[in-house]
Amino acid sequence: MNEFEPRIIAFACNWCTYAAADLAGTSRIHYAPNVRVVRVMCSGMVNPIYALKAFEGGADGVLIAGCNYSDCHYLNGPIKCDAMFARLKKLVHTLGLEDERLRRERISASEGVIFARVIDEMVEQLKKLGPSPLKGAREKAPSPFERAREEATV
Amino acid sequence: MNLEDIIKETKTFYCLECGKCSSICPISRYDPAYSPRVMVEDALLGLEDGLVHNNKLFSCLTCGACQLKCPSDVNFPLFIQKMRAIASNNGQHGDCAHSGTTQSLTQLMANSTIQQRRLEWLSNGYRTSDQSEVLFWVGCAPYFDTVFEDLGFKVTDIAKASLRILNLLGIEPKVLPNEKCCGHDMLWTGDVDTFEELAQQNAAMIKEAGVEKIIFSCPECYRTFKEDYPNYVDIDCELQHISEFLSEAIEKDGLSFKEIRKKVTYQDPCRLGRHLGVYEPPREVIQAIPGVELVEMKHNREESLCCGTSAFTNCDLYSKQIRVERLLEAKATGADTLITTCPKCQIHFRCAMVNKGEEKGPDIEIEVMDMVNLVANALEVQDDG
Numbered sequence: 001m002n003e004f005e006p007r008i009i010a011f012a013c014n015w016c017t018y019a020a021a022d023l024a025g026t027s028r029i030h031y032a033p034n035v036r037v038v039r040v041m042c043s044g045m046v047n048p049i050y051a052l053k054a055f056e057g058g059a060d061g062v063l064i065a066g067c068n069y070s071d072c073h074y075l076n077g078p079i080k081c082d083a084m085f086a087r088l089k090k091l092v093h094t095l096g097l098e099d100e101r102l103r104r105e106r107i108s109a110s111e112g113v114i115f116a117r118v119i120d121e122m123v124e125q126l127k128k129l130g131p132s133p134l135k136g137a138r139e140k141a142p143s144p145f146e147r148a149r150e151e152a153t154v
Numbered sequence: 155m156n157l158e159d160i161i162k163e164t165k166t167f168y169c170l171e172c173g174k175c176s177s178i179c180p181i182s183r184y185d186p187a188y189s190p191r192v193m194v195e196d197a198l199l200g201l202e203d204g205l206v207h208n209n210k211l212f213s214c215l216t217c218g219a220c221q222l223k224c225p226s227d228v229n230f231p232l233f234i235q236k237m238r239a240i241a242s243n244n245g246q247h248g249d250c251a252h253s254g255t256t257q258s259l260t261q262l263m264a265n266s267t268i269q270q271r272r273l274e275w276l277s278n279g280y281r282t283s284d285q286s287e288v289l290f291w292v293g294c295a296p297y298f299d300t301v302f303e304d305l306g307f308k309v310t311d312i313a314k315a316s317l318r319i320l321n322l323l324g325i326e327p328k329v330l331p332n333e334k335c336c337g338h339d340m341l342w343t344g345d346v347d348t349f350e351e352l353a354q355q356n357a358a359m360i361k362e363a364g365v366e367k368i369i370f371s372c373p374e375c376y377r378t379f380k381e382d383y384p385n386y387v388d389i390d391c392e393l394q395h396i397s398e399f400l401s402e403a404i405e406k407d408g409l410s411f412k413e414i415r416k417k418v419t420y421q422d423p424c425r426l427g428r429h430l431g432v433y434e435p436p437r438e439v440i441q442a443i444p445g446v447e448l449v450e451m452k453h454n455r456e457e458s459l460c461c462g463t464s465a466f467t468n469c470d471l472y473s474k475q476i477r478v479e480r481l482l483e484a485k486a487t488g489a490d491t492l493i494t495t496c497p498k499c500q501i502h503f504r505c506a507m508v509n510k511g512e513e514k515g516p517d518i519e520i521e522v523m524d525m526v527n528l529v530a531n532a533l534e535v536q537d538d539g
Contacts, residue, residue: 049253056262090300091255095262096270133267 006060006126008035008119011050013043013066015073016109023112031116032123035063042066044077048088051102055092060132061122065105065115078106100125101132155236157202164233168226169194175220175230180460181213184472188213190220190230197233206241212248213468216342217460218428231429235342242344248467250343252301256466257343259297260335264351270332272296275310280317283326289365289391290316290327291379293372294335295497305504309497315530316371316396322533323403327369330359336375341382342465350386357387367392369399371526373426373496380430395426396526397495401435404442411532413445418528419489420448421480421503422458423496436495436525443532449487451480459483461499462506477506481518491521493528500524 012018018039024031040046043066051062064085069078085104092102103122107115161167175190176182182189188210196205205211216231224230241247250257263270275296276282282290290313298309320327337352360368368391370376376395383389403409420440426432433455440448453459459480462473481503484492494500503522510518 047253047255049255049258052255052258052262056258087300087303091259091297094271094274094296094300095259096268133269134262134265 004127004131006034006123006131007058008061008063008122008126009051009054009059010035010037010063010065010119011040011043011046012037012063013077014039014041016067016071017043017065017105017107017115019109020107020111020115023109024116025112027112029112029116031119034123034126035119042072042074042077044072044074044080044084046081046084048084048091051088052091055097055101055132055134058132058135060129060135061101061103061126063103063105063118063122065107065118068106068108071108095134097132097134098129100129155239157197157200157240160233160236160240161197164229164236165226166194166197166228166233169198169228170226171195172225174223174225175228178219178223180215180217180219180462180476181472184475185213188472190214194228194230194233197237202240205237206244206246209246209248209468211237211241211246212343213470213472215424215460215462215464217424217464219457219460222428222456235344238342238344239346240344242346246344248343249470251463251466251469255301256294256297257339257345259294259301260337260340260352261345261348263334264348264355266351266355268332272333273329273331275299275308275314276317276329280314281321281326282317282329284328286326286328287366288320288325288327289360289363289368290320290329291336291368291370291372291375292329292333293370293375293497295372298497298501302501302505305501305508307500307504309501312371312497312524312526315524315526316369318530319396319400319526319533320369323407323409328363328365330363333359336378338374338378338382339465341378343467349382353383353386357383357389360389360391365391367394369394369396371396371495371497371524373423373430373432374498377425377429395432395435395495397426397436397439398432400529401438401442404439409442409533411443411529414443414528414532415445416491417447417449417487417489418491418493419451419484419487420454421451421461421484421492421494421499422455423494423499424458424460424464426495427458428456436493439525439529440493443528446528446532449489451483451487453483461494461496461502463498463502473502474506477502478510478518481506481520484520485518489520491523491528493523493525495525497524
């Protein structure tokens with residue numbers, strides 16, 4: 001059982017997609033366990049650096065998901081997110097990563113099923129692509145936070 | 155390297171406490187809490203912790219104005235570079251502008267496993283050749299195009315204009331498809347490990363390419379290759395900035411330019427000017443174009459003011475004030491265009507104009523252009539975009 005298990009970092013908006021992920025859980029919907037969800041207040045606050053840092057830290061794929069255009073708690077979050085995502089996509093493309101490693105979705109709070117389906121789809125695609133070329137190629141010195149955490153656990 | 159070695163290497167112990175550095179420092183003029191003299195004093199008193207954990211360490215523009223005025227020849231920019239390496243090991247990184255996107259991209263580029271798609275801007279109109287003995291170093295322009303999209307110019311236009319000029323002079327240069335960042339910003343923010351990794355990868359690629367000469371359009375890459383790479387890797391090539399290359403070509407062959415009626419002024423980038431002493435070649439090139447009148451700003455050549463930020467760290471209110479001051483100086487000359495040779499100077503000036511304070515309005519608006527774009531226009535070439 002040495003099959004490659006991709007790791008996905010999902011930035012999910014507090015009001016819609018995070019609630020959808022919650023709904024998927026409470027509805028007992030099965031989906032791939034490869035995703036780590038990071039709750040953000042709005043998809044419009046996600047900066048390209050979030051995704052770049054995720055790739056730097058060894059993520060195989062990044063999902064940025066938030067409300068539909070008409071549902072946004074802050075009115076224009078998804079529009080901001082779209083503009084940011086267009087730039088992020090170009091950066092990731094220039095860096096030489098496959099376009100499928102980055103995904104933008106709009107999932108409303110009632111769409112737990114769609115959230116589960118998106119994750120399953122992404123995992124399947126990433127398994128075909130294999131590990132990210134940016135993963136673990138460089139041994140980096142631990143950051144002060146990591147060092148502090150190590151000291152605390154010892 | 156510890157504090158003692160740094161003091162020895164940068165000759166900090168010669169400091170006379172005269173304070174000339176603090177009086178010429180562009181940051182100190184706006185930020186009274188920042189003083190190069192105090193930093194040097196702290197170092198000599200052995201107050202390493204205070205220095206390293208002070209965010210002001212990352213405010214220095216490393217523009218080199220202080221070094222020029224110092225009667226004891228203390229190498230303050232080098233002192234800052236080495237101190238930042240210690241700070242970086244202690245988890246201090248300064249406040250990275252643009253959320254640290256540019257730094258992060260450089261760190262990602264340092265992975266030897268990636269194969270970038272960095273030449274997509276290169277259209278059929280430009281001739282490059284893999285057999286060429288001349289290499290054109292593109293730099294980070296393909297990334298800057300995306301990161302600085304909203305500033306209303308394409309950084310790759312500088313690379314395109316440079317290729318056009320080289321093509322017109324009968325040179326079909328080589329370009330590297332997987333060129334890495336030169337690591338300038340990493341070195342100057344203290345991340346020496348990443349810098350070394352990048353230097354080694356670049357050196358290996360250049361060796362494999364077997365070129366005899368490298369031409370740069372970015373002064374930061376040029377400085378890094380010329381001054382910093384020899385400490386880490388061997389680059390056995392002739393290095394030239396495009397302004398030096400062009401001024402030689404004008405002297406030798408006398409290029410035929412079309413007339414451009416324009417009054418321009420020239421901003422010396424700190425890396426090309428004070429760091430490497432290249433003041434005249436860009437001016438010779440600009441003046442060789444008929445119809446172009448070059449007027450100097452109040453501060454020019456060695457005295458030139460910085461564009462306000464270096465290595466994309468600690469860009470703050472004071473940086474903005476420096477930029478506005480420089481733009482006002484450029485406006486005061488009555489020039490139509492501010493010419494520079496550094497893409498980052500152009501980014502910073504354009505940023506100041508886009509995000510201007512309400513009080514400054516149209517007072518600071520001036521056309522900013524790279525020298526190679528002016529030359530390409532004068533050589534009567536059309537950019538096919």
